[in-house]
Amino acid sequence: MHHEAFVTATFKNLKPNDVEFRMSRSSPGRYALHEFMKNVYDLKVTDGNGNALDVSRPDPYSWKVNHHDGTIKVSYILFGNMGDGTYSQIDETHAHLNMPATFMYMPNLQNQGIEVTFNVRDDLKWKVATQLKHVDGNTYYAKDLQYFMDSPTEISNYSVRSFDVDGQTINFVLHHNGTEAELDAYFEKVKKIVLQEQKVYGELPSYDYGTYTFLACYVLNASGDGMEHRNSTIITSTTSLANGGMDGNIGTVAHEFFHCWNVERIRPQSLEPFKFDQVNMSGELWFAEGFTSYFDDLSLCRAGLISQEAYIKGLIGTFNYVWNSPGRQFFNPIEMSYQAPFVDAARSVDPVNRVNTFVSYYSYGSMLGLALDLSLRENGLNLDDFMKMMWTRFGKHEQPYTVTDLHNTLNAYAGKDFGDYFFNHYIYKNEMPDMKRLLNNVGVSLTQDQNNVSFGATIVHGIISQNTIMGSSAYKAGLDNGDKIIKIGDTVINDSVDVNSIWNTYQPNDQVPIVFERFGKTQETTVVLQASNVYNLSLFETNNLALDKKKQKMRDAWLQTKK
Incomplete structure (x- = not known):
């Protein structure tokens, strides 16, 4: 209810020397730092017998334990309220879990297998959907840390559609508030995309466990996103299938599925191995x-x-x-x-x-x-x-x-x-x-209408709302982000004035006086309007x-x- 998950991690068969556990700073498929530690609190660390252990903090992202009995249990509360491809969201509609944003890990155990058990809300008819290998009940397995962190999980009362392609199964899991008929219609589009993209490469990849799974959340509390993973993808949108998502969401499906070849397997060396404590810089x-x-x-x-x-x-x-x-x-x-x-x-x-x-x-x-x-x-x-x-x-x-x-x-x-x-x-x-x-x-025309003019800045409620474009009319006239435009030519600017209609009255090379306010002082400049540089593409x-x-x-x- 309050976007909280209660997480317990048990690390076994540890050597007697110092051990470190930490929270990820980055996530597979993203290329920036996200500092997932900021949403972790009420941390408790005990040994195998439940005795509290002393921990130290060498940096903001990790903990060290000096003395233990070979087993360390870590429990904490995770706050998550971002339903997208990077973060986690926990509420009464679903537990939408991105692994780096959810689970702590031990770097020196990264090559060992991991089991995770999800305690689902039976009263809400929740089920688990993930690319992780199913073990039993709600327990799943990853062969190592890289695979585990690359395996987002959707736990909700979702619907699923499947079809087989060359001996492998394509699943489309959808958590939404729409109808089964809407999902049926949408899945027909998904199948067409899968088959057309397969034609580019001549075959599907060999998916682990013979399955690829789309994990789609089209709900109001989600955020628009798409994130590729080895044998699955997270696709989120606030737009329902009934209200534009049938066409508006399908482009992300096409993008993310193409990634199961390009990025996931046709993979830049710069992304291998993926680093969870820093960013991978990639020129590809x-x-x-x-x-x-x-x-x-x-x-x-x-x-x-x-x-x-x-x-x-x-x-x-x-x-x-x-x-x-x-x-x-x-x-x-x-x-x-x-x-x-x-x-x-x-x-x-x-x-x-x-x-x-x-x-x-x-x-x-x-x-x-x-x-x-x-x-x-x-x-x-x-x-x-x-x-x-x-x-x-x-x-x-x-x-x-x-x-x-x-x-x-x-x-x-x-x-x-x-x-x-x-x-x-x-x-x-x-x-x-x-x-x-x-x-x-x-048979495609590329044209420009250079009878129109280009100003080079966006004016919202009379104020230039972003940096002016280098080399543009506004830039050369010395105008800048935050300037309040008072007058363009003879026209006084207010909320009732359509600025675009003003530019339409001028021709390229016209010199237009501008009165504006900056830092509380009224100033003047002259804009020499350039011809529009906007291109148009159209079929012959x-x-x-x-x-x-x-x-x-x-x-x-x-x-x-x-x-």
């Missing part, structure tokens, strides 16, 4: 996360869950974000990936300039995936077969890879000249290819452009259902 996230992001909506299109027109329109926001971001002048995709510890749900209280210095490796990598796919198709190849080569070279046999391995594999697949050019220009540097030509090859047919057979064939090979 543009591929691991970004290429997965490219394939998620592509899979929806191939599965027939969104139209080709909707897929192309869905690219517009990410395309503009990546192409127009000033951050690319500072970091290439590898270096953007290095920023993950500071942005992956990490928090700090000091202001940052991310709007000008950072491009998400999800988005950046997604657009690089698009660029590489279309570049390969221009040469009679495709990204699907490159991913399949990465699978056969690295993923299937679980041999971790590096950026150099990615480069060498592309050389092997597409030729040294092609691979060297792509990596030397777009991965080791921050250039971007001729997307207008590449999109034109598949929507612009009444002829789509010849060659372009149609290339588009079909790209977007149609894979047989």
